[in-house]
Amino acid sequence: MKKIYSVTSLIFLIVLAVSPLKSYFSEWRTIQNNYNRFVEKLPQKIKPIPVGLKQIWIKDFNRIDRCVTCHVGINDNRLSNAPQPFRSHPKIPHDVEKFGCTICHEGQGLATDYEEAHLSTEFWDKPLLPRRYVQSSCAKCHPDENLKFTSSVNLGRELINEYNCVACHDIPGFRKQFVPSLDGIGNKAENREWLINWLKDPFHSQPKSKMPQFHFIDEEIESLVDFLTSFKNFPNNVRFESLPKIYFEKKEDENFIQLGQTRFREARCISCHSVDGKGGHLAVDLGKIASKVNEGWLFNYIKYPQKFQPKVEMPQYGFSNEEIAAITAYIKSEFVDWEIEYDESKKDQPEPNFFEKGLAVFNKYNCAGCHQLSAKGIFENPGPELSSIGSKKLYQIDWGKANQPQDRYVVAGIPHTRYDFIENKIKSPKSFGENTRMPRFNFSETQIQSITSYLLSLNEEELPARYQRKFITTSTDNLHGEIGEIFKKYTCLKCHSINNYGGKIAPDLTRIGSQLQTEWTRKYFKVPYSLRPIVEERMPNLFISNKEIELLLQYFNTTLLDDGLMLPKNLDLKVANVHRGENLFRELYGCQSCHIVSGKGGYVGPPLDNVGNRLKPGWIYKWLLDPQFYNPKTIEPRSNMSNKDAIDITAFLMTLREK
Numbered sequence: 001m002k003k004i005y006s007v008t009s010l011i012f013l014i015v016l017a018v019s020p021l022k023s024y025f026s027e028w029r030t031i032q033n034n035y036n037r038f039v040e041k042l043p044q045k046i047k048p049i050p051v052g053l054k055q056i057w058i059k060d061f062n063r064i065d066r067c068v069t070c071h072v073g074i075n076d077n078r079l080s081n082a083p084q085p086f087r088s089h090p091k092i093p094h095d096v097e098k099f100g101c102t103i104c105h106e107g108q109g110l111a112t113d114y115e116e117a118h119l120s121t122e123f124w125d126k127p128l129l130p131r132r133y134v135q136s137s138c139a140k141c142h143p144d145e146n147l148k149f150t151s152s153v154n155l156g157r158e159l160i161n162e163y164n165c166v167a168c169h170d171i172p173g174f175r176k177q178f179v180p181s182l183d184g185i186g187n188k189a190e191n192r193e194w195l196i197n198w199l200k201d202p203f204h205s206q207p208k209s210k211m212p213q214f215h216f217i218d219e220e221i222e223s224l225v226d227f228l229t230s231f232k233n234f235p236n237n238v239r240f241e242s243l244p245k246i247y248f249e250k251k252e253d254e255n256f257i258q259l260g261q262t263r264f265r266e267a268r269c270i271s272c273h274s275v276d277g278k279g280g281h282l283a284v285d286l287g288k289i290a291s292k293v294n295e296g297w298l299f300n301y302i303k304y305p306q307k308f309q310p311k312v313e314m315p316q317y318g319f320s321n322e323e324i325a326a327i328t329a330y331i332k333s334e335f336v337d338w339e340i341e342y343d344e345s346k347k348d349q350p351e352p353n354f355f356e357k358g359l360a361v362f363n364k365y366n367c368a369g370c371h372q373l374s375a376k377g378i379f380e381n382p383g384p385e386l387s388s389i390g391s392k393k394l395y396q397i398d399w400g401k402a403n404q405p406q407d408r409y410v411v412a413g414i415p416h417t418r419y420d421f422i423e424n425k426i427k428s429p430k431s432f433g434e435n436t437r438m439p440r441f442n443f444s445e446t447q448i449q450s451i452t453s454y455l456l457s458l459n460e461e462e463l464p465a466r467y468q469r470k471f472i473t474t475s476t477d478n479l480h481g482e483i484g485e486i487f488k489k490y491t492c493l494k495c496h497s498i499n500n501y502g503g504k505i506a507p508d509l510t511r512i513g514s515q516l517q518t519e520w521t522r523k524y525f526k527v528p529y530s531l532r533p534i535v536e537e538r539m540p541n542l543f544i545s546n547k548e549i550e551l552l553l554q555y556f557n558t559t560l561l562d563d564g565l566m567l568p569k570n571l572d573l574k575v576a577n578v579h580r581g582e583n584l585f586r587e588l589y590g591c592q593s594c595h596i597v598s599g600k601g602g603y604v605g606p607p608l609d610n611v612g613n614r615l616k617p618g619w620i621y622k623w624l625l626d627p628q629f630y631n632p633k634t635i636e637p638r639s640n641m642s643n644k645d646a647i648d649i650t651a652f653l654m655t656l657r658e659k
Helices: 002-024 027-040 114-118 131-141 151-162 192-200 218-228 245-250 254-266 295-303 321-334 354-364 418-427 445-456 481-489 518-526 546-558 578-588 617-625 643-654
Strands: 056-058 063-065 405-407
Touching (some): 131 151, 131 445, 151 445, 192 218, 218 354, 254 321, 295 321, 418 445, 481 546, 578 643, 617 643
16 A cells, blocks of 8 residues: 555656646747747837736637737737737737637637647637638627628628528528519420520520539420420519511511611610620520520510519619510510530420429429429428528538548548638539539639638627617618609619618619709700719619609608708808819819819719709708718718818809700
């Protein structure tokens, strides 16, 4: 017993001796000693730190971060050029002492060893985020906000919405986007060869197509095409209106086709559509549309877009039947896929069981997630929900055929991290197995990283409510009756918004009645034009009737108003100094560096020639005082000009009128 006691005591003493010795030679202690030696050599006087463990306790987040044990210069701006880990943190909107480090950077906050703190370990699968994905943490508290320093997350959110990812995945905060219904596709498609080529590779026909590539096998494509083309009828007994007689008489007449081309250009169809990649990006490319749809569909769709696609955002133009027929003739003669080969032998020879086979393919790949098709047996077959993909455990991730690790944390060449999984799943779904149903999108590297950034922000971590910044949109409830029908007919809220509800492409209309002069707006509706030639998206010429224009003007001038945009009573344009205002505009504030006046100036802002006919003085005055109040994203600087300067510049601008 004495011997056992002696040996045990000796072992205990050795352990007691090793423990402080291990602490003395620890990595973090070496770093702090090196830091003290480093600051002693600097020309500016920086006080050395006492050597010891340091930490930040963030009670609200239930976190303890010891990152500052090594990153000791994090709050000292004098160390902005120092080597890591001594370098100060770049300027951010938050105080490190209040928010800590791991809330943004991930990593294991309690660890003081480099690998434990930064990398994935056996019991910790939240490694430090690469710099390209740090923005994902901002969206934890700002899920709906487009912050100016989170461009990657902002783009990711836009892409997820634009490419309709919620058609297959449950993602909070998103709703399904419009995708054309397939009802009546058999009465719409021009030929089966186009459908076959489209299903094989959408990007060959349209490189910027939002339709992904599903990697169908040939047998699946044949069955799916036969299945789809069997649907000849539209819902609610909607039928094609017969093509006017003039179409058949003149569809090959050059003057008739020229009329169609003229109307096509006047309507500025390329503001939304591209033609062989050139033009707008809001709607499908029309370069090969004549080989896709037949003339009956084209005529009826141009005339009544929402009759055949109820949720489509294409406006209804005020063309006559003859003009629509001419446009149809122009499109059918011009926008043809000359490379397509027709196989008439396949036209009416579907397999006996084509419907069952096609239905199985349709359901397997969740075509109903995007497309409406009224038929029995169709159901949605979605993929996994992504509402908490950013905190999914690594052992819960399906690595598919790549389930044999090359080393402890690398699987088939893909590092075993959450962000690498998401990034590679988007880039090459088939790398996880040939049976993977997820299609391939034609995303660039930047787009893939942006989508990954946003998805990483979706996690189960519960943050205190006071840290959550929800951006609430207010839908307008004033669009009833005739005004509601006009807004619906011309899909105004696709591009414009009212009270944060609607599109963000064109100017917000919430205060339009207090902003634009009535006569200018009336003329603009009749012949729209771009105020900024360098802007790609332009207001199309919708050929709105005079009655509809007057109803819109009345609505603008009675409802879409802002009483705060009235000129103060003590400010009178009549007594303002116009000459002084011109000097302020040209000299002191240098407004012409961005705006054109009399053919001279910059192209950053809209030209201001004839602005006295276009804008109301109250809007100009208030805008000059605080541009960001009315448009937080405007790049026009807030110059902090005085009321006197603002009224004199307003007076000068109001003299810029069309003579």
